Amino acid sequence: MKRWMKVLCVLTVLVCLVWGAVSYFHYNTVRTLLNRAELADYTNSRELWYSRNLMGLGYTDNYEILLMRLSDTQSAAMAQQAQADSRWTQEVYPFEKVEKKLTVREDLEHAKQFENICFSAWREIAREDERLICAYSEEDGVMLVYRAFDFGVR
Structure with a gap:
């Protein structure tokens, strides 16, 4: 049972890292496009x-x-x-x-x-x-x- 808990914890951490990376790049892309929209x-x-x-x-x-x-x-x-x-x-x-x-x-x-x-x-x-x-x-x-x-x- 402890083994499954470790696997679940590792998967949760990986999902959080991927989610954070995707959110970061999405935010920067949206921010860049909004900045450009002021000029164009x-x-x-x-x-x-x-x-x-x-x-x-x-x-x-x-x-x-x-x-x-x-x-x-x-x-x-x-x-x-x-x-x-x-x-x-x-x-x-x-x-x-x-x-x-x-x-x-x-x-x-x-x-x-x-x-x-x-x-x-x-x-x-x-x-x-x-x-x-x-x-x-x-x-x-x-x-x-x-x-x-x-x-x-x-």
């Missing part, structure tokens, strides 16, 4: 909203699509940093400014391609728990990807 609107990839404000499309470490509104200061800081950063050889283009919802089939395809490129870049160069901002120039078809933390976007 999470949106469905098939219904991307653009407004008059400058925006960037990025991905969180949970592979969620992130639509960020950038202030003029952040946008200027981004352009200045990108021009001085040897990692980006392309010219710096402004964010796309569109006042419509992407509902037309061509626009949806365009949005999917845009997201795929950004997602690929994120997987290649992003460090853990880091966001990227993707800028796209419709006129020139050029896309740039930036690390969000370089521009004070957290």
Whole structure:
């Protein structure tokens, strides 16, 4: 009988440890997402909203699509940093400014391609728990990807 009690005690301790670990990681994930929600609107990839404000499309470490509104200061800081950063050889283009919802089939395809490129870049160069901002120039078809933390976007 004592043997079963020891086994039961060990199992109880293991369950408590696993439960504690799961709770800890869940809390941190929720806290991180809540912090990010202050800066960004999470949106469905098939219904991307653009407004008059400058925006960037990025991905969180949970592979969620992130639509960020950038202030003029952040946008200027981004352009200045990108021009001085040897990692980006392309010219710096402004964010796309569109006042419509992407509902037309061509626009949806365009949005999917845009997201795929950004997602690929994120997987290649992003460090853990880091966001990227993707800028796209419709006129020139050029896309740039930036690390969000370089521009004070957290």
